[in-house]
Amino acid sequence: MASEEHENDVLNELKEKIKMLLSKKKRVYFKVESENIVEVAKYLFEKGLRLSTISALENYEGFELIYHFSDDKSGMYYCPKVFIPLDDPKVPSIANNIAGAKWIEREIGELFGVVFVKHPEPKPLLLEDNPKIPKNPLRVKRREHE
Amino acid sequence: MSEDFNLPVGPFHPLLEEAEYFKITLDGEKVKEIEMETGWMHRAIEKLSESNTFDQTIFLVERICGICSASHPFACVNALEDIGNVEIPLRARYIRSLIGEMERIHSHLLWLGLAGHFIGYDTLWMWAWKYREPILEVIELITGNRNHYGVFRIGGVRKDYDISLNTRVNEVMDMLEKKLSMVAKAAMDDPVLKSRLCGVGILTKEDAINYCATGPTARASGVAIDVRKDEPYAAYDLLDFDIIVREEGDVFAKTVVRILEMLESIKMVRQIIERLRKISGPIYNDVAEIPAGEGIGRHEAPRGEVFHYIRSDGSNRPIRHKIRAPSYVNIPTYEVSCPGMNLSDVMITLASVDPCYCCTERSVKLFDSKGTEIAQNLLELSQRKTDRLIDELGESELWKLL
């Protein structure tokens, strides 16, 4: 199949840095260590892929950041996933290489409390000066003893 | 060396319908820097979505934006169908595309009018919005509402298209095509308009790629991306249409892209309603449950790519619903397209990406004081009241009264 060959093409050079998680029709999800994400993102971006967005979510193990890279020529989605611990949520920023990630990272930083290291403009985006808003509103509410 | 001057614009500004705050740093008349403060429209939809069931979520995301109110549910059902690998019937695919294209026409007309308003060309505003009205009327005939259509559901659509509407839809499309070429000629060949828009707010191809711009903003800068072609969904792989691409990247190119896209949409609507005549069958497949998993759905909205990412744990609610509206990636391009321009050109540049800062029910019956339902056209009622008063009092008396 054409799309599978293409997928191998794109991901071949990254083989040591990624761990395949799931591959289905037009969607590829793979795991990347947080220190490698800048390099992986830069590589994918220079291949001509477009960063659609970054989704963040919280589960019991920690935060999960999913970078959605869209290959507009084939309609494929390459999604590197970065897992970071709850108590030390730090991840290197990719906004220095991809200007489009600036706002996205600012928003995640504010809604989830994830710290993007070396972000060019580390300030809140949406909730600044908002009187009533809870801190990091998209975090899962847990009881104290947990 | 003149001193820098900070000019605040907003949050309530006569030209912005939505509240938004810009801090413009000026050196004389030239813009040095532009900074934007957002969050006035923050409604916490991503959080709300986690407490709604999948069916409710579709109605919720419809209310992200009132102009592109088919785009978000469209992308949302695409994402849900990506999780469950749901196939949808052919007829439903065509109806979905029909709504999507109708919406593109009315949204681009809306933008054209507002763009005219922003540069002080109110005639264009009144024209564009006058011809937008029949489109809304047709949308109301098809879906039952002018905006917030509520036709999308997992596995298909909620409301069938009535073939007997074909005549009216064709009529409106013919009228629109004629008027649109008139407006296009009047607007695109106007030397004043050209000198106002050409070479203003240029977004280069490199910047468009670097800022990950989508939609007409990217296509006017020479980046040929369109989800409808790149990853066909609904009936777009069965339809014949072209992507409009321009290389210049200025406001004029964006205007041209949008006007030509409307003509493409008219072409598509004609194809769809012709084919719906022959295609019968169900309009939805029943979907019992959404399995655990993750799905990406997208749709080419009038403003660009709408992106939805949904994570499901097998229950009836999403555990994470990430929404990325097209304006979210298009608005930051101000940082590169505004500096160096005159202050008077900033407003139209801001408007040129068709920013929707919000993207970022109807069955109200009207009763009069006696409790009888007013189903007639209220305009007619008000006119009738005026006529009655004239009859009772005479016109000169009425003027005195007013």
Add this chain to the structure above:
Amino acid sequence: MGVYNRILKKSLWVFHMSASPCNNCDIEVLDLLTPGYDLERFGIKLVGSIRHADVLLITGMGGCKISERVVRLYNQAPKPVFVVAVGTCPIGGATFKDSYSRCGPLDKLIPVNLYIPGCPPKPEAMIEGLLKLLGRLD
């Protein structure tokens, strides 16, 4: 008040303000001014500053960040000013009623004279509402 109302009735000047809406009501309000409905024939027109306005027309659920400005603008308006809430959002919050970012309903912030429900209300409903407001001025 009689004379004032009689004059006011001839030309209501409206300041339109969006407090975290979904944009739909806002567009329908603008729609009223264009040839399809042409509200200006009743002497109603949109103005750019609250200091010129007789009517404060508010859409949206009233987000926390904006609600402060809503109150400030209401205080800046020359009195008497009529507050019109357009859409279901300023009345009950519609789908956003549980949002953490909501400080509404609107009547908790400022007094409201007229409610026009609907999501979005049809332009005809808005005209009916505004004509009712004119009727009240008799």
